[in-house]
């Protein structure tokens with residue numbers, strides 16, 4: 001499969017939003033929900049800031065179509081949503097291989113989304129690693145979370161790439177794993 005990976009620019013925003021809302025919790029089909037969904041309802045202005053301020057939107061293109069995205073950004077960017085503010089407030093509740101995680105030495109990866117037409121074909125690993133390599137220039141550690149009911153995402157992130165579960169937490173009646181890794 002010929003897959004092109006790139007850091008998204010503003011002209012990609014509309015197409016990323018179309019992919020996003022196919023798998024966002026409020027608009028996903030009931031049938032697709034069992035393979036995971038994304039909670040946050042991103043807007044054009046969120047993605048514009050993510051691109052312009054963070055260079056943090058990564059996309060995979062196949063046959064001129066965006067088939068996957070991964071977002072990565074500073075904690076300062078994510079704090080506009082209460083869930084991430086909660087994560088920042090509790091960033092010091094766990095370590096990664098005895099390394100302290102701070103808002104300066106770590107960033108938050110995710111959400112990630114792979115269109116169902118290309119799932120299970122290595123696109124997930126490619127977009128994950130592309131995002132990691134780009135963010136490694138800026139941060140030694142990556143932190144993320146996975147809703148415990150999203151077993152597909154948990155399997156992908158713990159078996160297909162090397163993320164470690166460093167803690168668990170609940171927020172808004174949802175149960176999450178907290179995961180992290182070195183970027184190098």
Ligand SMILES: CC(C)(COP(=O)(O)OP(=O)(O)OC[C@H]1O[C@@H](n2cnc3c(N)ncnc32)[C@H](O)[C@@H]1OP(=O)(O)O)[C@@H](O)C(=O)NCCC(=O)NCCS
Pocket residue numbers: 023034035036037038110111112113114115118119120121122123124150151152153155156160
């Ligand atoms: C999560 C996601 C990025 C993973 O990418 P993917 O291409 O589907 O991942 P893969 O298929 O390579 O790996 C998932 C593994 O879990 C397995 N799996 C699939 N459904 C599963 C389920 N319901 N429970 C447990 N494991 C499951 C798959 O079989 C696969 O393992 P295998 O290759 O050994 O058979 C993708 O499914 C997706 O975009 N889902 C919708 C959005 C989402 O949930 N994003 C993550 C939350 S932010």
